Amino acid sequence: MSLTVVGSVAFDALETPFGKRDKLLGGAGTHFALSASFFTDVRVIGVVGSDFTENEWQVFKRHNINTDDVEVVKGGKTFFWRGRYDYDLNTAHTLETQLNVFETFEPKPSEESKNARLLFLANILPMLQKQVREQSEAEFVAMDTMNFWIDSMKDAVIETIQVVDCVIINDAEARQLADEPNIHKAAKKIMEIGDLRALVIKRGEYGAALFTKDNYFAIPAFPLESVFDPTGAGDTFAGGFMGYLASQVEITEDALRRAMVYGTVMASFNVEEFGTERVDRLTQDEINERFRHFKRITHFEEIPFEQSNSASK
Amino acid sequence: MSLTVVGSVAFDALETPFGKRDKLLGGAGTHFALSASFFTDVRVIGVVGSDFTENEWQVFKRHNINTDDVEVVKGGKTFFWRGRYDYDLNTAHTLETQLNVFETFEPKPSEESKNARLLFLANILPMLQKQVREQSEAEFVAMDTMNFWIDSMKDAVIETIQVVDCVIINDAEARQLADEPNIHKAAKKIMEIGDLRALVIKRGEYGAALFTKDNYFAIPAFPLESVFDPTGAGDTFAGGFMGYLASQVEITEDALRRAMVYGTVMASFNVEEFGTERVDRLTQDEINERFRHFKRITHFEEIPFEQSNSASK
Numbered sequence: 001m002s003l004t005v006v007g008s009v010a011f012d013a014l015e016t017p018f019g020k021r022d023k024l025l026g027g028a029g030t031h032f033a034l035s036a037s038f039f040t041d042v043r044v045i046g047v048v049g050s051d052f053t054e055n056e057w058q059v060f061k062r063h064n065i066n067t068d069d070v071e072v073v074k075g076g077k078t079f080f081w082r083g084r085y086d087y088d089l090n091t092a093h094t095l096e097t098q099l100n101v102f103e104t105f106e107p108k109p110s111e112e113s114k115n116a117r118l119l120f121l122a123n124i125l126p127m128l129q130k131q132v133r134e135q136s137e138a139e140f141v142a143m144d145t146m147n148f149w150i151d152s153m154k155d156a157v158i159e160t161i162q163v164v165d166c167v168i169i170n171d172a173e174a175r176q177l178a179d180e181p182n183i184h185k186a187a188k189k190i191m192e193i194g195d196l197r198a199l200v201i202k203r204g205e206y207g208a209a210l211f212t213k214d215n216y217f218a219i220p221a222f223p224l225e226s227v228f229d230p231t232g233a234g235d236t237f238a239g240g241f242m243g244y245l246a247s248q249v250e251i252t253e254d255a256l257r258r259a260m261v262y263g264t265v266m267a268s269f270n271v272e273e274f275g276t277e278r279v280d281r282l283t284q285d286e287i288n289e290r291f292r293h294f295k296r297i298t299h300f301e302e303i304p305f306e307q308s309n310s311a312s313k
Numbered sequence: 314m315s316l317t318v319v320g321s322v323a324f325d326a327l328e329t330p331f332g333k334r335d336k337l338l339g340g341a342g343t344h345f346a347l348s349a350s351f352f353t354d355v356r357v358i359g360v361v362g363s364d365f366t367e368n369e370w371q372v373f374k375r376h377n378i379n380t381d382d383v384e385v386v387k388g389g390k391t392f393f394w395r396g397r398y399d400y401d402l403n404t405a406h407t408l409e410t411q412l413n414v415f416e417t418f419e420p421k422p423s424e425e426s427k428n429a430r431l432l433f434l435a436n437i438l439p440m441l442q443k444q445v446r447e448q449s450e451a452e453f454v455a456m457d458t459m460n461f462w463i464d465s466m467k468d469a470v471i472e473t474i475q476v477v478d479c480v481i482i483n484d485a486e487a488r489q490l491a492d493e494p495n496i497h498k499a500a501k502k503i504m505e506i507g508d509l510r511a512l513v514i515k516r517g518e519y520g521a522a523l524f525t526k527d528n529y530f531a532i533p534a535f536p537l538e539s540v541f542d543p544t545g546a547g548d549t550f551a552g553g554f555m556g557y558l559a560s561q562v563e564i565t566e567d568a569l570r571r572a573m574v575y576g577t578v579m580a581s582f583n584v585e586e587f588g589t590e591r592v593d594r595l596t597q598d599e600i601n602e603r604f605r606h607f608k609r610i611t612h613f614e615e616i617p618f619e620q621s622n623s624a625s626k
Binding site: 039053085125132156181182183184185188205206209214215217219220221223224225227242247254257258260261262284286288291292295297298299300301302303304305 | 471522574600604605615
């Protein structure tokens with residue numbers, strides 16, 4: 001009854017119009033795990049260097065995230081990314097990437113990690129995603145990927161899609177993967193590639209859509225007047241989505257829909273401050289309050305129009 | 314108990330990846346009126362030339378749209394627009410505009426038009442919009458505008474916003490008008506300019522948002538695998554929105570929300586075929602069926618997460 005994620009644990013350096021940070025805890029695995037930890041027990045498979053300090057480990061500990069499968073490479077340096085966001089905050093401009101210990105990362109899942117009920121393959125080399133998936137007993141496996149892998153090794157991405165239940169990607173990646181500009185046609189193609197149970201397409205400030213075999217569900221984004229740091233928003237979404245699903249006895253259409261909303265809610269918190277800062281001190285009450293707020297801003301009563309009850313005829 | 318619209322009645326010529334048409338009935342006033350006619354009695358204020366034939370008049374007649382205030386300029390030619398859409402269908406490329414009789418258009422609302430309960434000022438010169446508004450007794454007045462007027466006569470646009478109740482524009486126009494990239498901040502500014510009751514921001518394939526004094530409401534677009542001709546989608550949205558409101562005894566928050574959905578539904582039909590072709594032969598049942606479908610694809614149950622009822626703890 002738990003959730004395993006394999007993904008990067010990293011340090012980020014950021015420049016945004018609102019400020020600058022030289023060293024933030026980051027990485028897809030980190031953002032995902034932190035977000036999911038509000039809903040379920042989480043285990044992380046990853047690798048860090050010996051520059052990873054007690055401060056960083058404490059973030060995981062505070063949220064009862066199991067890090068037994070995070071390998072520490074002695075003398076090694078943790079994956080480092082430096083990026084810049086301009087005023088529109090939509091596009092991350094990479095200024096520097098040091099793969100460091102991540103370059104030779106070989107995921108070594110423990111029995112406990114293999115036995116988790118759900119598994120998330122964050123954005124790493126597709127062959128490694130597939131390896132981890134094949135060792136896992138999980139009943140529901142989701143994956144992310146990125147434009148770089150779709151460009152450089154599309155076949156490997158497709159082979160990985162074929163062994164998972166769910167893909168969670170953004171709309172540009174979906175269009176690229178399916179080579180199809182219409183997002184609904186692209187979704188259909190991707191669903192077929194993998195015989196998927198679910199496909200989640202994230203559209204940033206425009207919301208997100210869920211495609212399942214027989215249904216479609218779409219929601220807007222949570223309205224935010226200021227986005228401070230969008231780094232990790234997608235992984236935080238995926239963490240809320242998978243974490244919520246892990247908390248449910250059965251993965252039904254209804255559960256998937258609520259998972260979409262929890263993903264949206266978690267991502268909306270993540271972007272309010274730098275790095276993991278906001279999510280790190282979130283409470284369950286704040287999450288549920290925002291969930292209820294989201295319901296209020298998307299709800300309408302289904303009263304079909306009839307000429308007979310109209311004021312005008 | 315009716316709705317008046319002032320706006321263009323035009324001929325369009327179109328080139329799209331799906332085909333070409335030399336002469337389609339078009340214009341903001343036309344698309345709006347046709348869409349609204351499914352919900353309420355509609356009157357159009359506009360102008361055409363003597364090239365406007367019985368075929369075109371029949372479209373209005375079929376839908377009981379009153380055209381007494383559509384002036385016919387003898388020997389004049391009707392407003393003509395020729396455009397091209399490329400494969401992505403997001404941007405209209407104007408190839409030719411002949412204002413013709415529209416160049417010297419002076420709206421002359423009859424008493425009946427002035428007395429309509431609702432008024433829509435489609436995208437025409439802001440000074441003309443203001444003139445028509447000032448002659449009207451309507452209890453709820455909405456307007457559209459466009460980037461061209463915001464660029465060339467922003468003050469006039471603002472003066473018109475100050476005498477209406479509701480603005481219906483797209484997101485690029487909202488950002489431009491408020492000079493603010495964040496759509497929620499932009500909306501706040503525009504609401505304040507006009508002390509508006511409602512602001513509708515249309516986001517094309519991403520849906521639409523409704524801002525009112527105390528509330529926010531957002532919906533995704535209706536999912537469409539193929540968009541055939543997006544011309545008039547915005548006006549068809551506005552027609553569904555205002556038409557539905559005109560059919561309601563009171564313009565409440567709930568009515569505004571359902572009006573957003575009816576606007577979305579009507580626009581989704583409009584883009585399925587060239588010009589007014591699809592909407593012209595729509596039925597009330599088709600509209601309500603798509604409204605119900607829209608409810609199904611956006612609905613989720615509000616069951617807040619609790620550790621205690623979770624499967625994982």
